[in-house]
Amino acid sequence: MLIKNQRVLVVGLGISGIPTVEALLKLGAKVTVNDKKNKEACEDILKDLDGRKIEFILGKHPNDLMPFDLIILSPGVPTDLPFIQKARDMNITIMGELELAYQLCSGKFIAITGTNGKTTTTALTGEIFKNAGKETYVVGNIGVAAISKAQEASKDGIMVTETSSFQLESTIDFKPKIAAVLNLTPDHLNRHKTMENYIDAKANIFKNQEDADVLILNADDEKTYALKEFAKADIVSFSRKKVLEKGAYVLDNQIVVKKExxxxxxxxxxxxxxxxxxxxxxxxxxxxxxxxWASIDKKVIADTLKMFMGVAHRIEFVDEIEGIRYINDSKGTNPDASIKAVEAMKTPIVLIAGGMDKGSNFEEFIHVFNGKVRHMVLIGETAQKIKKTAAENGFYACSIVENMEGAIAICSKIAKKGDAVLLSPACASWDMYPSFEVRGRHFKECVKKLRG
Known part of the structure; x- marks a missing residue:
């Protein structure tokens, strides 16, 4: 891909923005950075770009697009903004950071998507490949921009990549050697508008795959497994509930694999x-x-499974104080993820939920409480919405507080010895925190202060 002397507009200064700019500068591009936040709001981020030959458009989107040959979108930037549509009409190439990384990388991509479980599966897959002695880069929505490692990877490098619907929405030629879709439940409907649009974005993970590539699908999830009808790749399934002719499944309490x-x-x-x-x-x-299916030795796979303890912010044990366990599941950013967290708990729960409204329905979330959740403490902009849904479904043990400190304070009073205080918000964090990681860390800090 020719980048030198190209006039490139980078839109969005999020996690992927800075490494995208740095990669483009290294390749000789003429870079303009755009963010809807003003200079003061971007001050800390801009320090990383001090002294670089960059132009800035801050606090607004550009009106004049004629100077640009290429536009790179950060994942958080909606693709239907008016100026982006205008750029399309002008035939300016538009792509996301993931697509740029793919086009600049010599290595092979293994891409993982789904509504829930992406981070855990990506981290675990990365550990397996590392333990197998492979040149491995664990990147993407997991917190390390793919572009930051793309040019470092050799032709033998493996880019184990967590891909979100936002990232996949702006791909062009992206074609992973192995792609996996874990599950599909409603999420990000405030951006994608409909479930169909959301699934279409996820399906971009395999749209360019060919016969020699592999697509791994969850045979237990109807919407996910239906995607096989649209794929050209070799279909491999996994199932927790069924015996398969081909794939990974459970048999007599053992994980087994079977080729056709x-x-x-x-x-x-x-x-x-x-x-x-x-x-x-x-x-x-x-x-x-x-x-x-990537030909990793099964002993390496088994050994890694036995050692892997999970990822931070996903049903993460924080502390036990006066017989009450505090669990951080800040990664539960939609109702389905939080349903799984509630189901995983073996003890009564005092639940902390709420956050930014992504257009989710919380009825199924409330139904799973089923006597296990004794009290729910709500924070954020969805607090009233969740409380109303709870009442409509016969659950009234709710409190609304202003912040995490207040949530921990009331939970510590309500919870009894043997209970778990579970942070699993069922919502995004962006109304109160810049990320679910920051929210999870704040929860852990509050628990630490409670201990004294």
């Missing part, structure tokens, strides 16, 4: 997995399928 017309091979026992919950068994099955 061959006998199954045992990887390890289900009980060997350290991560709690049925959803994490599904994540493990997906990672097993990815690794096995």
């Amino acid at each position: 017309h061959k006998g199954y091979e045992i990887i390890c026992r289900v009980d060997d997995i350290k991560m709690p919950g049925k959803h994490n068994l599904e994540n493990a099955l997906a990672a097993v399928a990815i690794a096995y």
Whole structure:
């Protein structure tokens, strides 16, 4: 891909913005950076770009697009903004940071998407490949921009990439050697508008795959498995509930893999997995399928599964104070993710939920409480919406507080010995925090202060 002397507009100064700018400058591009936030709001980020030969358009979007040959969008930038549509009409090439990374990288991509479980599956897959001695880069929506490693990877490099619907929305030629879709439930409908649009964005993960590529699908999830009808790649399934002719599944409490017309091979026992919950068994099955079909030795796969403890902010044990366990599931950014967290708990729960409204329906979330959630403490802009849904479905034990400090204070009074205080918001963090990671860290800080 020719970048030198190209006039490139980078839109959005998020996690991927700075490394995108740095990569473009290194390749000799003439870079303009645009962010809807003004200079004061971007002050800390702009320090990283001090002394660089860059032009800035801050506090607004550009009116004149004639100077630009290429526009790179950060994942958080909606693709239907008027100036982006204008750029399309002018035939200016528009792509996301993931697409740019793909076009500049010599290595192979393994891409993982789905509504929930992406981060855990990506991290686990990355560990398997590293333990197999592969040149491995764990990148994408997991917090490390793919562009930051794209030019570092050799032709033998493996880019194990967590991909969100936002990132996949702006791909062009992106074609992973192995792609996996874990599950599909309503999420980000405030941006995608409809479930169909959301699924279409996710399906971009395999749109360019060919016969020699592999697409891994969850056979237990109807919407996900239906995608096989639109794929050209070799379909490999995983299932927690079914015996498969081909794929990774559970048999007699063991994780097994089976190639077509061959006998199954045992990887390890289900009980060997350290991560709690049925959803994490599904994540493990997906990672097993990815690794096995990438020809990773099954002993390496088994050993990694037995050692892997999960990721931060996903059903993460924080502390036990006066017999009450505090669990950080800030990564529960939609109702389905939080349903899985509630189901994974073995004790009564005092739940902290709420945050930014992504257009989600919380009725199914309330239904799963089923006597397990004793009290719900709500924060953020969805607090009243969730409380109203709870009342309509017969759950009245709710409190609304202003912040995390207030939530921890009331939880510590309500919870009894043997209970778990679970932060699993079922919402995005952006009304109160810049990311779910910051929200999770604040929860942990509040628990630490509670201990004294």
